[in-house]
Amino acid sequence: MASGVAAWLPFARAAAIGWMPVANCPMPIAPRDNSKRQDELIILNVSGRRFQTWRTTLDRYPDTLLGSSEKDFFYNEESKEYFFDRDPDAFRSILNFYRTGKLHYPRHECISAYDEELTFFGIIPEIIGDCCYEEYKDRKRENLERLQDDQEENKDQKLPNMNFRETMWRAFENPHTSTMALVFYYVTGFFIAISVITNVVETVPCGSTANQKDMPCGERYTVAFFCMDTACVMIFTVEYLLRLFAAPSRYRFMRSVMSIIDVVAILPYYIGLVMTNNEDVSGAFVTLRVFRVFRIFKFSRHSQGLRILGYTLKSCASELGFLLFSLTMAIIIFATVMFYAEKGSSSSKFTSIPASFWYTIVTMTTLGYGDMVPKTIAGKIFGSICSLSGVLVIALPVPVIVSNFSRIYHQNQRADKRRAQKKARLARIRISKSSSANAFIQSKRNGLLNELLELTAKEEDEQKLAKSISLLESQHHHLLQCLEKTTSLPLDSNHHPVFSSLQAHEFVDEQVYEQNCLERALQTYASRSPSISSHDSSEGTCCGRRGKRNTPLPNASLPSSHQGPLQELSAIHIQCGDPPSRTASRSNLNLKTDNSGRINCKGGRITTAIISLPTPPALTPDGDGLHGPPQRRPPPPPSHPPTPSIQTTASSACTNIVKVSAL
Amino acid sequence: MDAKRVETISARVDAAVSSPDSVEDELELSAVRHRPEGLEQLEAQTRFSRKELQILYRGFKNECPSGVVNEETFKDIYSQFFPQGDASTYAHFLFNAFDTDHNGSVSFEDFVMGLSILLRGTIQEKLNWAFNLYDINKDGYITKEEMLDIMKAIYDMMGKCTYPVLKEETPRQHVEVFFQKMDKNKDGVVTIDEFIDCCQNDENIMRSMHLFENVL
Numbered sequence: 001m002a003s004g005v006a007a008w009l010p011f012a013r014a015a016a017i018g019w020m021p022v023a024n025c026p027m028p029i030a031p032r033d034n035s036k037r038q039d040e041l042i043i044l045n046v047s048g049r050r051f052q053t054w055r056t057t058l059d060r061y062p063d064t065l066l067g068s069s070e071k072d073f074f075y076n077e078e079s080k081e082y083f084f085d086r087d088p089d090a091f092r093s094i095l096n097f098y099r100t101g102k103l104h105y106p107r108h109e110c111i112s113a114y115d116e117e118l119t120f121f122g123i124i125p126e127i128i129g130d131c132c133y134e135e136y137k138d139r140k141r142e143n144l145e146r147l148q149d150d151q152e153e154n155k156d157q158k159l160p161n162m163n164f165r166e167t168m169w170r171a172f173e174n175p176h177t178s179t180m181a182l183v184f185y186y187v188t189g190f191f192i193a194i195s196v197i198t199n200v201v202e203t204v205p206c207g208s209t210a211n212q213k214d215m216p217c218g219e220r221y222t223v224a225f226f227c228m229d230t231a232c233v234m235i236f237t238v239e240y241l242l243r244l245f246a247a248p249s250r251y252r253f254m255r256s257v258m259s260i261i262d263v264v265a266i267l268p269y270y271i272g273l274v275m276t277n278n279e280d281v282s283g284a285f286v287t288l289r290v291f292r293v294f295r296i297f298k299f300s301r302h303s304q305g306l307r308i309l310g311y312t313l314k315s316c317a318s319e320l321g322f323l324l325f326s327l328t329m330a331i332i333i334f335a336t337v338m339f340y341a342e343k344g345s346s347s348s349k350f351t352s353i354p355a356s357f358w359y360t361i362v363t364m365t366t367l368g369y370g371d372m373v374p375k376t377i378a379g380k381i382f383g384s385i386c387s388l389s390g391v392l393v394i395a396l397p398v399p400v401i402v403s404n405f406s407r408i409y410h411q412n413q414r415a416d417k418r419r420a421q422k423k424a425r426l427a428r429i430r431i432s433k434s435s436s437a438n439a440f441i442q443s444k445r446n447g448l449l450n451e452l453l454e455l456t457a458k459e460e461d462e463q464k465l466a467k468s469i470s471l472l473e474s475q476h477h478h479l480l481q482c483l484e485k486t487t488s489l490p491l492d493s494n495h496h497p498v499f500s501s502l503q504a505h506e507f508v509d510e511q512v513y514e515q516n517c518l519e520r521a522l523q524t525y526a527s528r529s530p531s532i533s534s535h536d537s538s539e540g541t542c543c544g545r546r547g548k549r550n551t552p553l554p555n556a557s558l559p560s561s562h563q564g565p566l567q568e569l570s571a572i573h574i575q576c577g578d579p580p581s582r583t584a585s586r587s588n589l590n591l592k593t594d595n596s597g598r599i600n601c602k603g604g605r606i607t608t609a610i611i612s613l614p615t616p617p618a619l620t621p622d623g624d625g626l627h628g629p630p631q632r633r634p635p636p637p638p639s640h641p642p643t644p645s646i647q648t649t650a651s652s653a654c655t656n657i658v659k660v661s662a663l
Numbered sequence: 664m665d666a667k668r669v670e671t672i673s674a675r676v677d678a679a680v681s682s683p684d685s686v687e688d689e690l691e692l693s694a695v696r697h698r699p700e701g702l703e704q705l706e707a708q709t710r711f712s713r714k715e716l717q718i719l720y721r722g723f724k725n726e727c728p729s730g731v732v733n734e735e736t737f738k739d740i741y742s743q744f745f746p747q748g749d750a751s752t753y754a755h756f757l758f759n760a761f762d763t764d765h766n767g768s769v770s771f772e773d774f775v776m777g778l779s780i781l782l783r784g785t786i787q788e789k790l791n792w793a794f795n796l797y798d799i800n801k802d803g804y805i806t807k808e809e810m811l812d813i814m815k816a817i818y819d820m821m822g823k824c825t826y827p828v829l830k831e832e833t834p835r836q837h838v839e840v841f842f843q844k845m846d847k848n849k850d851g852v853v854t855i856d857e858f859i860d861c862c863q864n865d866e867n868i869m870r871s872m873h874l875f876e877n878v879l
Contacts, residue, residue: 008726010719011774012744013875014781015757017789018796019817020871021862022841027871039718054721099725 043081044095049088050081057098064122066098090117097123105132111139149415150422168246188239189302195232195295198225233269236262236295257310258301265295308412312405319404323397327364330393334360334386341379348375359383364390444481697730699771708772709779716775723771731768734758748822756816760796782875789872790859804852805845810838 013030020027042058044051044066061067076083084091090109094117097103105114105128118125128136162170171181202218202225218225240262247253268288300306313320335356342350349372350356359372363386374383699705705716727736734755741754761769761777780788795801799809814834821829845853845861862868 008722008740009744010782011778012741014778015741017781017872017875018757018760018793020874021790021793021797021858021868022814022817022837023867023871024837024840026867027874030874030877056718 044091045076045079045081045083046086046088046091047084049091051091051095053095053098060098060101061123066094066121068122070122086117086120087113090114094118094121094123097127102129103127103132104129105136107132107135111136111143115140146418149418165246166248168242169248172243172246184239185302188235189299191232191235192295192298192302194228195236195292198228198232199292199295229269232295233266236266236298240266258298261294261297261300264291265298268292304412305409308409309405312401312408315408316401316404319397319400323394326393326396330364330386330389331357331360334364334382334389337382338374338379338386341382342374342376345375345379350374350379360386363387365394366391697768697770699730705772705775709775710783711775711779719775719778720771723774731770732774733768737769745820745822747824748820750820752816752819753813756796756799756813759799760792786863786869786872787859790862791855794855794858804854805858806852807838807842810841810853811835814838814841 040055041052042055044053058066058071065071071082074082074084090106090113093104093106093109103123103125115125125136171178171184175181175185203216205214206217206220240259243259243262244250244253253259268291271288300310335353338359339350339353339356342348342356350359356372359374361367362369362372363383366387368387374380699720702713702716705711706713709716711719724730726732726740732740737758738751738754741757742750744750758769759765761773763773763776777792780792784792794805797805797810797813799812811834814837818829818834818837823829842851842853844865845857847857847861
């Protein structure tokens, strides 16, 4: 029952009295409406704009947020209204839905924003009215395609654990991913061009020799052309076989259009090899050579425009079909007419209706070769009608095809443009967000300096340094500090820290961290400097260890604009490090305290994930899943053979990342 | 209803002057709006309080912004309550029962007067109303054919999926039972007095008449 007519339920019930005299048995008891509330006005305050409506209006749809008791969560006692911190403009259409029973999609609204609002208020988008549903669906589809494009773009990134076959396939499909792929791409393109040019030049007359007349180059320099052809075919065969090997689904690959073109391009050569120079079959053999021209279609792998054209033709198949059909009809009609019109005239070229087909086609497409011309007056009249109608029939479906092509082409252009813009956008976002990360470091620094100043009791400076840091920021910083404190090492019974380190792990920013790692790496073993290079694959946070707490950071002038591969900072990814530093620490157990600061330089990370390290520093994997406070395992004694058991992929690292939603 | 103010836009006047055109007729019909009498008058004529009238009118106007219900809309609205069957025939009879001045549309006054009788009226009035419903041609007698029509309409609302399965002759049998009960002098028709008498003597019917009193 549509809730809109809920208002008429009292009427329907009242009208039921009409059944009573007819009924033979007693009626069931009517349900009592005990919670009989007088209809009251409800105030909905959406981001300051007040909407008012009757309670019964909202009650019409009890499975939405506003119609159910869920809205009680948003009730504000002091102002006696329901407060929603959402977009008031979008709320208008939502409230209108309750009032009129129809949900409309405002065209100026962004589709994802609108979707979010609908989800928030518990309204399914399928009930959008017919007037707006098409628009909604179109825009949603557009948005989805855009997202898919972006996702496909991301797929290009190298998954570290792809085997050889997958790498090859990726190289084939996206030539810009590696240099080898690019080289391969250009080489094959070059050879396709060579092959096509060879085929063309083969037939050019090459000048006569002494004893023979003009002959095409192909027959004159047979060996040379044969060698060229062989070389090209070999390259194509190798390419085809490689693709076949690398394809994730070989059956599907073999069925795809491009592979069929490949096969058709190289098959004539092999057939020609197999066939002898028989008189009977040489005719067929020559015909086969025609198929060599299909090599030119191989260019469609190299040219996107060509692919778009092919796709357009495929998508306009119905229009093309219509064009063909109507043309055929018209041709037959006019050919018949012309034949009978010209039958009378002598020496007429219109010997039969099929013979007139040629005239009709040439005339309708406005070619007008002039090899067949009507001579009788009737013939000329019908001939002119034929040419006029030809223009019309052809002109009709062509704009449809053109507009299709244009749409698809522009879509493609937009996709490319988006991809190009995306990189720049992400870079800029990264820069702006990394500054907030550095803010924490800054504030710590300020805190340290504050402490110093407290010692020296210079109040004015203190106040200068105590920047107006917002409450949110200070809470966040406090959180990070707690984290740092949490990762302090346990002390052994003699109150010596196990790692002979004295203080908790701290966050430092990238530059210092890298420096630390570098120094460590250089100190301990020159051969291994895994940590820095491995960080490309890991999404690093800034962390590290430093020396004593009370000393200011050695590089106090840390540029805040420096950013590492910090990704989205709305969620700080805190990862577990299985640091090479452990190896270092093993050999550095007796280091002095300030050097020991380098221990576990990935220390600030909680053990939540295993980072993929190309040169595993041979330690037991750290976190298996999400731990709370990180468990610092004491390092295995040096006598243990290193267990290179760290295996991971970035994908698993991704799933194990703890997202600390920053603010 | 006396002073019904039917308001149209000036297109109506123009339409009367110019030659009748189908397009203009449509314009005229769609421009008809109806405004009910004042709240006080309705309060006097019906047994509803002000607040109740307000609630009723808001619901009514929400569904029919033009202020009148024509038969199609009426059938639509009523059918929504009985999705499994075909309520259009019964809705037709109901429409005629509500449309007391037989002008083809149910205005708010008609609606509210009918509801007043059904929900707040005396037993006599309710029974009168029911009789009026059954008497399709409003001649004061309920014949077997009329009753059969009504019965079929009611059974139609049940739809096909019933248990036990509805048979062809069920409405007819039901009519026979009804007439046996109501038709005292066995003359083949039921008059209003027979009807009221018989219903007042039937306990079930009496009890069920009070069933919907607290609807509003």
